[in-house]
Amino acid sequence: MKHLLATAGIVALTACSQQGEVYRSYFSEAGSLVDGGNFGNANMNNQLVMTGERGYVHDLSNRFSDEVLSTVNFAFNSAQLDETARDTLRTQATWIRQFPEVRFKVYGHTDAVGSEGYNKRLGLRRAQAVVAYLSTQGISRSRLEALVSFGETQPLIVTQGRERRNRRTVTEVSGFIKSHPMVMDGKYAEVVYREYIESAKPASDLIIVKEGSASESN
Template sequence: MWWSKTMTLKKLTISISFLAALGACAPESRYTTLGGRDAGADALHGGFGYATANNVKVMSISERLEYIKSLTRLFASEAPATINFAFDSAKLDANAQAQLRQQAQWILAHPDITFRVFGHADKVGSNAYNQRLGKRRAQAAVNYLIAQGVDRRKVEAVVSFGETRPLVLTQGRSRENRRTVTEVKGFYNPANDGLLDGKYARGIYRRYVGEGDNTQVSSNQ
């Protein structure tokens, strides 16, 4: 009985000391998740497995966002990401069509990546009207890309910014502001229900920036 009580007390003391050490290891303001909670906070409530999963998730999201930013810059350096429109029009002129064909070639050459197209307008007219016009422009660009063979599941026209993000600060007509912009949205991984793990993303990114041209990328990596 005495031995049992002594061992129980020792175990309790070790457990308390270990939990106190965990609290001391994480400065209050350095390791914060995207949701505003401390990384590892679930260790005291849901078991250490929850804390590990939480921290891995945070790192994976941050890593994924960096990959997307890098790939967007790469896309814009190799294809014309922006096309422009005539005043009060969502019609694609010959120059816009040529630029979209270049976009389509790049997208088709990179089947692991998904894209989104943002629409914009100049400040002539009401904001509500320009929101609709920007969306029509984005949809026109997407429809043309699909006509060039791009899988409709890999490109989408997202909500229009209308006149709210001008490149040229003017209340008058501006061709530079009448535009659509194509950006990388994320990674296409249907074999894993659209989910992306960091290893898969890293393989895609390295292949596209020339660091691993011979790497075999699959959802089973």
């Protein structure tokens, strides 16, 4: 009997607790019970989608990867840039300078030879080498948003041996500089399609007058 009374009491307390939550929710701010602390992240995501920023970042990322070789490769156990890598980075820098409103990330990778910890550090050194070289080409380090190392965790070629194609860095568009006037005005499309807009302008505003045309008009 005592056991039944105790069980009934627990059930009653649970019901009261649930009713109390419902009661408090009636007088509380909407969503206060369902917000688990992640509402801000979802709200930011919605903001990016509504303003179109996320889509424009994606479009600009596609342009960069289509128009520029975004990857450079390294010798085994090395973070030194060879002449081929420097040539690729000079091309990247030329493209990046056209878009002063845009931020970039450089991701470092290695092959699977060696320990995971060592390879993560090696991937970071490779990313740092790329950032250092881009900075010599007139790119502000503040625009290279982060140095990230995936080490050996994202191989292009799945193998436990040495593989040059896995020893690489990848440069990617990561977002926009919020303080830039065009970005503050929400002119993302003008940034993404700037080159196309410029190419639509006439090569010159000068009017070409053929010899003898003046006399012919008299």
